[in-house]
Amino acid sequence: MNSYKRVLLRPQTSLPRIHLKSSIRTSMKLRFSESSHEFRRQPDGKLTQESLISHVIKALKKLPIERCQYEHHVIYKLLKGIHSVTSQLGSQELKQISTISTIETWDRGQVVFGHNGFYIVLMGSVKPYNRETLKEEQKLPTIAAGGSFGSFGPVNSADGDAIIQCVLTLETCEILKISRFGYEKLKKDILAQDHSVKLTMIQSCQLYLHWPKPSISHLANITQLKTFPANQVLVKEGKVCPFVVFLGYGECNVLQDVRSFVKPMDKKDCKIKFVVVGKLGPKQSFGEVSILMDQPSPFTIITATEVHGGIIQAESLKELDAVTTSLILQTAQPISGKLSKEEVTKEFLTQEKMKKWELDKRKILSDAVFYNGVRPGNGKWTYNRGPRAVTGKIKTYT
Template identity: 55%
Template sequence: MDEQRITGINYTQLRALCRISGLSDGRLSQSSKEAHEEFMNSYHRIFLRPKKIPPVIPLGREGNISHTPQRFKALDNQVPQGRNRNQPQEKHETQEMLINHVIKALKKLPIERSQKDLQVIHTMLKMFPCFTTQLPKQELHKISSIAIVETWDRSQILFGHNGFYLILKGSVKPYTRKGSREEQKKPAIGVGGSFGSFEPPHFEDSGNIMQYALTLEVCEILKISHSGYAKLKEDISAQDYAMKESLIQGCQFYLDWPKLSINHLTKLIQLKAFPANQVLVKEGRVCPFVAYIREGECTILQDITSLINPAKKKGGGIKSVVVGRLGRMESFGEVSVLQAQPSPCTIITVTELQAGIIQPEALRGLDSVTISLMLQTAQHTCRKLSQEEINKEYMRQEKNKEWDHIKKQVLSDALFYNGIHQGCGKWTLNRGSRKTAVKHKPSMVPPS
């Protein structure tokens, strides 16, 4: 079938799929559950399939965003509890209620819309593939603040080159200035249908024919203008740039850097999230990237070669000792990446980590001044300890672990023999475990 035919591979989507955080890349034994679910939900986007011409108004030959009319399928799951979901009348009423609520919110000025209004609009927009497939999540989340609604009477002409339109009520008939018999057979676009584009169309020549739509009844149409969408993209880009710039300037080694060099690094940063307990850097290998930590914490480990278990050499029987930690507004990997030096330590995430990273290939394009500044200001992530120092630190940490275990055990035994159990206090309804302890140890419990 046409839906199953594949004409090629979208390599942009493929590269984005391979960069999913937590996905197994050879260093990890297996992918995280979240990364696996995201991969399975997104892998079909890498396949290119034959394009179909939907019954909508295309604008120009490139950059068109148009989809077939659709109903509110996602609303079928929003029928109030206690009612029969199979009753079409109740589904229709639920759809009408949401549409009316959205129209009421859109008729307010963008500055007057409350957080609840924006959330309702955002919830509805997520139900349409014309938004979810064409817009990034960040733009989709904020586009509800620039959308407006227009009311059109019957038999009015609506030109589609002014923005993107989504029909909330009513229906329209697509036409062109150059009429033909085929146009008379085109179906009308109803509720859920869309036409137009988010960005101005790029006309290849002056021979393009202008398209328009004729309203068949009173219509309520959501509109996103080209200028509003362009301003939204500029605001998001400026916010991302400012956040990346503050991320670098927040690191103590970059406080006195000149503005120009900071800008060079800011353009190279990519924001990425790492799950907890993920190995970012392996001792003895070059760091895979330079990282600037935004949120989260990492542990720095060093291997103890003298404590290798011979029976577990193949299974990773090398002991490690904690030699330091990395936290918010700290960086690592500059010296290792720029000088191609193996890392003297292993870095593992303790909590979920949000960081800005710069790939080694991106650093190769930097000017010599910025590279020299990075080597002068950045310090090694950790100093290489001697074997004796590592052994002493290992023994100290092991003694602390053993002492903590003894304290917890003594405290647990003391609470148990005195009839004190977690969740069974004086005013707790379920106190069966405490009564059992009192029955077995009557001499341990003071009289009431």
């Protein structure tokens, strides 16, 4: 056994330990902490301008495909605060512009040509430069960090003097570049995506299921995507619809005026002036017949929730070709006709009964719960017994 241990079991060898100085250890710990917390998500407003710019520069050093979602958000946050960018780009373009943004580092005394894109100075400063005379433009001020030069599109002869197309670096500069070619491609992709959304929205409506694709494409070309908040009046009773609406998501209430049928005893106590006679939801449209036939709407349409969809202005709809117009009149249907006086009165009384029932139910429940003075959120008992007044309000349309 002793020979077995001596032959097979060999002692472990340990390498000599390298003793590092305390300063080197501290620097290594700092580097590790900086790299691990480099892009940690922080609440909005906590980053200073200098810290935000440094984060943007580090994010732009990577290829666009290698950037994470937080790095794209940091670039978007910086660009959103630059007026020269927000004044030229839409909201969708501004959110996606970080996917084509790059960064260039320029030493002092170099000439930067801005004819092939839009440039933003992140660090350093530049001076407008005249490439014809090879001299600095003394009349124009120096462009510091946050300034810009170049353009997103081709420069016209009329705007050539107003746009700075050439600069001279006064120090080492970090400059964000948005390529003109990349911006044009991004713009085409956004337009194609919006057009696809409009086609799907129109074709999903029940009245346009069997339409040919070219005709739907004509409607999609003049459709605008729009979002309406809740409780917004889209169409007023007795007036022609101002636009055609294709509902993507959300609901609308169809109301009819009852003031001509029901005469209140006291105007102050009468809050209901409309009766809900129907609802409109996703995959439905309205307004085509009212605009093309110049007919007033028999109902008032109000958004019950937030509604997103596409709209076609009345002027654009009337400018369509005769084939598409006749096809709309053949397939589109007006909203069902107005109810008779008896039907409106019956519906009005039904809604009034439901309103009174909800009020009585809420009062009975509140009297039962608050009988011994129990109040939600208070957690204490009081000796004030007896029913308590109900302060709840019933939502009505006026």
